[in-house]
Amino acid sequence: MTSTEEPVQEGLRPVRAEAGETVEVRFTVNGTPAVLNLPARVTLADALRDHLGLTGTHVGCEHGVCGMCTVLVDGEAARACLLFACQLDGAEVVTVEGLGRPDDLHPLQESFGRNHALQCGFCTPGFLLSSYDLLSNKPEVTDEELPAELSGVICRCTGYRNILTAVSQTRAAHPEGIPEPGNCARRTLVGRSGGQSATVVEERAEPSGEADRNVEIVLPEGDPTIAVQVDTALDVPFDEVWRVLDDVRVLAGCLPGAELTEELGEQLYAGRARVAVGPIKLSFHGIARVLEQDRETGTIRVLAQGQDTGGAQTQADITLRAHATAAGTELRADAAVYLTGRIAQFGRALAGDISRRMFEQFADSVRQAATTGEAPQRSHAAPSAFRMMFGTLLDRIKRIGRPRGGK
Template sequence: MTALSDPPASRARPAPRERVAADETVRIAMTVNGTGATVDVPPRAHLADALREQLGLTGTHLGCEHGVCGMCTIMVDGQAARACLLFAVQCEGAEIVTVEGLGTPEDQHPLQRAFSAHHGLQCGFCTPGMLMSSYDLLRSDPGVTAEELPEQMSGVLCRCTGYRGILAAVDDVARTYPDGVPGPLACGHRTLVGRGTGAGSGAGAPAEDVPAAAAPERVELPSGPPSAVVEVTSTLRSPTDRVWAVLDDFDLLARCLPGARLTEVLDGDRYRGRATVALGPVRLSFDGLAQVVERDPAAHRLRFHAQGSDAGGSATRADVVLAAAAGPGGGTVLTAHADVHLTGRVAQFGRALAGDVSRRMFEQFAASVDEAAQTGSVTAPGRRAQLRLLVGTARDAAGALVRRGLGRLRGLRRRS
């Protein structure tokens, strides 16, 4: 691969569209690590999700998703930027460099070699942000001193035990290249992994100019780690055989999920449906597909995969396992486990909050399953149930903040 020079700041960019409707998908073209790429994105999808989910460039990590932690730092038209704060539609015609473009295992960038030599890696979560931030620093200020580095590198928040090694690595490269750090070494024409790649398309095009994607026929779960792992255990009054009868009837089961309903039954134990999640003023409506992948009547165990997306750019996928076992007093212990993958607007509320909401929803689901097992029907949740979801989630978040604060206070007292 050839090195990529920084694009001039004055380079003309296509004029952005004045307005994009929430239910539109926009086709944008950009250059990523030297390769032209075209992606179809909703207007609210941020650049980090487009890079990770559509182009397979998972080196750009997501942390706070509020532009604070610096983990998603990349280069856009030669300037450092937070990928979680840029909408993908803003990047029409942009020249983007991610950590994958910095170097390869066979031809590492000097910064990558220095991070390894000075043991500045640790868990690796902050490493892409540290690498891209230090590259931007040494490119713009090659004369930075070791004393200035802690302040100049403060835009990436990690301060683990590898932090001093990171500063030593950056200082090493700064002294080795006093006239400026070499440019990215792994930028050149290649095939990007994922959907939506190809030749540039010019200015962003509205959805009606883009061939509509066919509705998925099967659920495809991401290969990476989930955004949240949810496990809820509930004790129900109903006997196990009646609870299993609810789990074995997917139409009834779907009505037990808050805000969900089936719209079509397909072959192969597949089901289309719609789910609405309301959290205060935020209301998300997902059209999706569920597919049962395991049904074990003897063990009272059901496993299904589900995926859904909404017009605002949110997408969710989940691997759900439901298991019923005999409980005290002739009742049932219902266990729900879900690996949840989130992208787009719903992920921007924070993965921890999404996990709290998912747990609250599974608690409501368990109560509905108990009702369906006893009566054969489910009462649709009203505004009061949505309010309980909102209040319960807020209470959990506040409790977690208080516990963290008390833990820090105890630590300060012990040190004093």
């Protein structure tokens, strides 16, 4: 080669990005245009699952062997775990959600159900899309050839016989060619956390400015990942504590690693929060809305949501209640926290303990702010989850080793 330019694989966009830099990706997913801003390292599988809420694309080996993550890229089967999302700028992607509608299933889906080819369901999306690709490109495939043709997807329940029967019956029912995916149309794509800020159609994923003002924070259905309740006695008068709770900017500064960046009006605020997990540093950008701020009851309630560039997402419903006591103020924090992505990989119990530690630090910061009038500067630094985790483990060990009776 006489050129000094790096060779580029045909059909893939050359991408060069610095560490931590995001790349804008515009593609069509199940008929809907989508725009994502992602680090270049994010795979298509993670983009689909964590940023678009399309969790039908399953992740298994992450080496392109098991076939769980099979999707259609420009009409051809591809392993979503082996493609970086930034390579697919301008591509058309179809996932299992695009194959058929709940009230109008694709013939393959109907046949899988009719022949009990679902088993545990983990391999089903991969088999459905691999089968669709096979019948689209080789409609004349014979029953004898099916086992080899579908060997690229591994069924962990060993339900191959029913799967092969389902594919064979679909082929026989459509000798002129299998119908195209029936659920590909323009619609709103939402994040798996319930529709907030993971992605937006024809807008940037990171919320900012005017776009934020139109965002409605809706919590996911079901139980939260973590439910936390922390009671703290503060040796500070109620009036001084309420001055902190009544000033959202000071209050935000009391949250470990949090920082308010913009007041958007109508009790809506933009901000960021940082968490350090060993060498991994997460930086969440998001918004918060104050739903209630009542001095008479000493209550403030906040809904918040944020997303890290790597796909981790968090939403929270936080209620703070303060009431005067003879010794000062009793502060109670109740939080329902929903986590997805990397940050959700901690065990629930341990994540709950870490969250309680963070609220204990928050209460201490409120005490300092109530005394000095300013939130402590250290609260803007990224709190170390490992340090809090080890503190939690030490507490657990101490409780286990404590003799009965507490002596």
